[in-house]
Amino acid sequence: MYKVLVTDGISHTGLKSLLDHPNFVVERQPTLPTEELKKVIGDYDALIVRSQTKVTEELLLSADKLRVIARAGVGVDNIEINAATRKGIIVINAPGANTMAATEHTLAMMLSLARKIPQAHQKTAAGEWDRSSFKGVELYKKTLGVIGMGKIGTEVAKRAKSFGMNILAFDPYLTEERAKKLGMTKASLDIIAHESDFITVHTPLTNDTRGLINEEYLSKTKKGVRIVNCARGGIIEEKALVKAIQSGHVAGAALDVFEKEPVANAELLQNPNIIVTPHLGASTVEAQEKVAEEVSAEIIEIFEKQSIQNAVNMPQMSGETQAKLQPYLLLGDQMGQLVIQLLNKQAPSNIEINYYGNLIEEDTELLTRTLLKGILSYHLSDSVNLINALHLLKEQGVSYNVVKHPTNKGFANYMELSVSNGQETAKIGATVLNGYGARILKINQYRIDVRPEKYLLYIKHRDVPGMIGKVGSLLGDHDINIGTMQVGRTEVGGEAIMVLTLDRTLSANVIKVLKLIDGLQEAQVLELATVDAARERR
Incomplete structure (x- = not known):
């Protein structure tokens, strides 16, 4: 018998497959305090949560039996993924179940904003018949800017077209071909700003x-633009939005998500031109049933058949292969994150992965997925995982190629990752050295030897005397501590790079000052979301 604990308000109907299954016992404690949860979590094999329960590393220290954490929804920001992974706990979610709910809520907010429906209702319900104060605007023939063309953004755009709206769409992975097929115009963020009557964020x-x-x-x-956010709090700076509305430049906003929730910002709550709802995007009967159905079905599959469909974190490989490739999985994720930043954060159109040495004898499918996930995660965050990385690449029209070479490049194992957007190319080569750990050995055409750290400063410059000293002195003047520095060049006096590991990131102002150094051509902070946990603790 497997014991499942449900700690948030999850649809009873959606849990039916688990509740009726003879091999599962489901206990529901939706208001369980954190301290109580710590005391009992050790008795359960699976945990189902929504957004209220915070699954912290501290909580997981007590979860010795736990094999699966299920998020009945999309976002997993309330779950410490790395801590769960280290404990061998699979984290799953329901990535597509609330698409329609969020889509329809966005449209409801847009219509409410256009016609001032909540304000008119409030005044009418109070007994005042006031038609003159609530003159609205039509959606017909207006321009809607959609920022983010994932599933929800795409569905919003499709429905907005039925209102006769002109759609401007921005997404790093949106191609001209796909935009044309959808009947909308691919646009930059600036064009969306200049031309949109409504802007919705996804x-x-x-x-x-x-x-x-x-x-x-x-x-x-x-x-007179009107702005809608039913995606994530923090995408819109609330103080700036209130200021723009108070000045009359922005006509109004409709917000379902906030920088801090529950929202207590009086400037938002009391502004007559701002409509607010308490994070209701996924709160429909159907959506809540779907997310519960999806995670329930997958929990059964995991325990009964060892089949995983929507794992956020689970490497699928034999124990022997996992032992060999585990260091390369972390390195692969880091390489993906770094190479997309080296491509100036532009979405790639083509990806090439090259394996050398003993790696060609291993099943590298999971390693390939990890490299691709690292690339995609920069723009797609936690919506991409090892399971859906290939699907998302295809969906975004990105091609990739994997080549295995019998040569060893001077190392027992070596891998090289190259990304291109048709105009620019960025490349990283790396390996894991016994006793020394992961090493980045190549950036573009330059040979280096750098250990991946959370903050790396990448500088391209002319190979002239004094450059290293100038950079070091400037960083010292700004109280920036340097961990290590590596320099690479192809010829004496030509172009060169230096890569520095830093204790913290740099401000835009420091980067600006760095670029004023004569002969320094490029300066960029490369930031890693995943670093070796043991090194972080040191």
Whole structure:
């Protein structure tokens, strides 16, 4: 018998397959305090949560039996994925179950914003018949800017077209061909700002999208624009939005998600031109049933058949292969993250993976997926995992090729990752050295030897005397501590690179000052979301 604990409000109907299964015992404790959860979690084989329960590393220390954590929804930001992985716990989610609910809520918010429905209802219900204060605008022939063309953004755009709206769409992976097929126009963020009457956001919350809609961006928008966010709090800077609405530049906003939840920001809650709902995007009977059905079915599959479909973190390989490849899986994820940043954070159109040495004798399918996941995660965040990486590549129209070479490049194992967007190419080569760990050995055409760290400063410069000293002195002046520095060049006096490991990231101002150094051509901080846990603790 497998014991399953449900700690949040999950649809009873959706859990039916688990509740009726003879090999599972389901216990529901939706209001269990954290301290109580710590005391009892050790008795359970599986845990099902929504967004309320925080599955922390501390909680997982007590979860000795736990094999599966299921998030009845998409986002897994309330679950410590790395801690679960280290404990050997599979984390699953339900990535597509709430698409329609979020889509329809976005449209409801847009219509409410256009026609001031909540405000009119409130005043009418209070007994005041006021028609003159609530003159709205039509969606017909207006321009809608859709930022993020994943499943939800695409479905919103399709439905907005039925209102007769002109659609401008932005997504790093959106091609002209796909946009044309969908009957919309591929556009830059700036064009969306300048031309849109409505803007709706449908991106994950990443380093790039946090504060995407800020004071600078809002200043570029068309006067009278209306903005909708049913995606993730933090994509829109709330202070900047309130300021733009108070000035009259932005006509209004409809928000379902907030920087801090529950929201208590009086400037948002009391502004008559802002509509707010308490994170209801996925809150329909159908969506809640679907997410519960999906995770219930997968829990049964995992325990009964060892079959995994929507794992966020689970490497699928034999124990022997896992032991050999485990260091390369972490390195592969890091290589993917780094190479997309070296491509100036542009979406690739082509990816090439090359394996050398003993790696060609191993089943590298999972390693390939890990490299691809690292690339995609920069733009897609936790919506991409080892299971869906290949599907998402195909969906975004990105081609990839894997080549295995019998040569060893001077190392027992070596892998090289190259990405191209048709105009630029970025390349990283790396290996794992016995006793020394992961090493980045090549960046583009330059040979180096760098251990992956959370913050790397990549500098391209002319190979002239004094350059290293100038960079080191400038960073010291700004209280930036350097861990290591490596230099690579192809010829004396030509172009060269240096890669520095730093204790913390650099501000935009420091980068700007670095670029003023004579002979320094490029400076960029490369940041890794995944680093070796043991090294982090040191």
